[in-house]
Amino acid sequence: MTTTYKNVFIKETATHAGIYEANGPLKKYFDKTYTKDLYFGEKSWEKAEIKLLKDTITTLLRKSRKKESEIDLIISGDLINQIASSNYALREFNIPFLGIYNACATSSEGMIIAANFIEGKKAKNCIVSTVSHNTAAEKQYRNPTEYGTPKPETSTFTATGGAAILLTNEKTKVKIESSTIGKIIDKGTKDVNHMGAVMAPAAAETIYEHLTKLKRTPDYYDLILTGDLGKYGKEILIEYLKKVYHLDISKQYNDCGTILYDIKKQPVFAGGSGPACSALVNFSYIYHELKEKKLKRVLIVPTGALFSPTMYFQKESLPAIAHAVGLEVVE
């Protein structure tokens, strides 16, 4: 479902990043980075993740000089079962709340829902937030990191970070111009260590739908930036779009999973993942480049593997989704 907007703007963003992310190339764009450990003073990975989100939202309110009472709505989701990080972080804020889950596509899902509330004049200020935490995610989805389970090169590394964005109806330098809500795509892939391959067809379908519905060619955008396909998924997407949709995005294309880290030097396998991965990149570096007019039109396409360990153990394949959001400089 493709939509265009006239009155939805980015007021401010906040990004808090973990150790590996702080050691990556985007360090200077983050509002806060952690260097000691991944506990952040808490006693469990999950509580650390909750704190990360709470602190990120507090930073966003401070940077945007808004009180809680001025925020109409907060939309948040994360990877922890029952989106516990969002539920437990957000109970600290006196703001109406909607919980969402689209795995690593959560930030774009939230931005689209918020954009519709604002465009329809039902809300003025909406926060969208997400968080992920490497060791909390490993513990829940794979094995506790203490086990030292080896991984193949195609696997990705869940980013540790909190990311929040304040969308508003007041004109600013950057607007949300359009969006496309994706469909669930399941091509029968069962390799949980190759999420790039699982999600690439969903990204392809959403990018094709977005461009087709808006009658645009890929060069309308300075950059088309998928969620977190990683370096192998990235290659698959380019080939898949060429083969299935006769669409060549190779000149404009990159992937957040390969931008967040220096994937040649850091031990992150094929690149970053987790809902914070694309949100950290988009809400810090990409937003900065748009504000500075170094980029003018960017299509962000966070991708999510709607992976459930329960269903995986029952031999089910892995569904995926991708939602696109067009960000443009306000002329």
Add this chain to the structure above:
Amino acid sequence: MTTTYKNVFIKETATHAGIYEANGPLKKYFDKTYTKDLYFGEKSWEKAEIKLLKDTITTLLRKSRKKESEIDLIISGDLINQIASSNYALREFNIPFLGIYNACATSSEGMIIAANFIEGKKAKNCIVSTVSHNTAAEKQYRNPTEYGTPKPETSTFTATGGAAILLTNEKTKVKIESSTIGKIIDKGTKDVNHMGAVMAPAAAETIYEHLTKLKRTPDYYDLILTGDLGKYGKEILIEYLKKVYHLDISKQYNDCGTILYDIKKQPVFAGGSGPACSALVNFSYIYHELKEKKLKRVLIVPTGALFSPTMYFQKESLPAIAHAVGLEVVE
């Protein structure tokens, strides 16, 4: 956040109910009931839950005579980790998808998001769906039922059912007139066997907010119907609203958890729960009464305990939320 709507209508609903629900007082209002077992021909409780949702949506499309291609958007959520039931059921439909999670308040959350897409003229036909399955939920949240763990009288019984509603911009007999998005309320309660007590303050806050913002008294509504507080939570809500907000809703008030079953005869403890509980009641019996004009204005207030076993084991209290949706007969 309270909103009114002018152009959002209910086109159709579909409800599939399990054995205990079929043995309750609302049997004749459901589109389909199951009587054999809770597997529905599948090999696991989770796969049975997925099938239940898939079949319910198929029934909704058939009843409303709509093709998948005529549906702009489907919004769905459930109790299974990673909202797996929604993700795996919805991969079978070629419809743009947004996944949500607000536990047993999921149906109202979805209706509010859909109403905003329709009111803002960005979508014409949106499906909102949810599902829960007694034994799948017990296995994940508590103990497998095979263990025979005893329960106190204040505990509730997760409903087995799929429920879906089609909202549209075309005028019909029943409209969505208003909504209030709730905040996360956590009063420090830690009793997972007394969710009514956990959720009552969230319901109170949302009902008070809704009535106050719209300058209405409780008697504006023929019925104020909370999600699934159960018989003890129901008493707590009435007292809490009187004491804290000086608001008496006792004349208009009831709770879906006590309507879905005959709580005096059926072994459901304090009543029903699960996202399907309120959705089964609201999308079948309540919708029927509105169509027949036996009820003219109903405020449904599905309530959700944003309970996470992981955080509960880490000694955290239980956050809760409630979202209100005003349903009215179109005159």
